[in-house]
Amino acid sequence: MPSRTHRKFSSDNRPGIHILRDRAVLRRLVQSASPGAGDIVVEFGAGTGVLTAALAQTGARVIAVERSPAFVARLRRRFPPPGNVRVVQADAREVILPRQPYVVVANIPYSISTALLRRLLTPTASGLTAADLIVEWGFAKRVTAAEPRDFEVAWWQLRYQIEIVRRIPRRSFTPEPSVDSAQLRIRRRRDLRAAELDRRRRELRAAYRRRR
DSSP states (O other): OOOOEEEEEOTTOOEEEEEEOOHHHHHHHHHHHOOOTTOEEEEESOTTSHHHHHHHTTTOEEEEEEOOHHHHHHHHHHSOSSSSEEEEESOTTTSOOOSSOEEEEEEOOGGGHHHHHHHHHSOSSOOEEEEEEEEEHHHHHHHTOSSOSSHHHHHHHHHEEEEEEEEEOGGGEESOOSSOEEEEEEEEOOSOOHHHHHHHHHHHHHHHHHHO
16 A cells, blocks of 8 residues: 655646655654654645554644645544544645644655745744654755755754755655655754854854855
């Protein structure tokens, strides 16, 4: 049985769906996040609910975000209330995020990767503590670069530990996308106080301005 859908969006915004055939990837994604009972987990692009089900089995409180009305209807049939899954029909870039501490576990569309990470990692006041994502390989390399090309990524790296866990070959999906993917692990750094973080941000911004 096919696993999680990996979704890319074409220029006319119609989704192209790639099925993740390798269940081991899904299992490792959940194991890396290791949510516990009562933890809040946000999943973007819940699709048919395969990853949603795996997350729900951990006892976590899962917020399954999906834009497609057809998938939303399917998710609501699969995870009826009461339960530990709440299905939300919304765009991942616009959905209201929890104020309490939460984690994100998701297989996100290539085309919104930058916008989504910008929303998750840029705000200083955020409840995000961790994320485990499947993203396009080149994007993963860019956000984990030792010397980021732009201030935005450098700021993300200052506040979060961002690392590639593994490369996911394109043959893991059907039909195959044109590029490989990566499992990306993101963890909030706990060693910087607010005043220190603010000072480091000013220094970082000044350094990138001098590069121009």
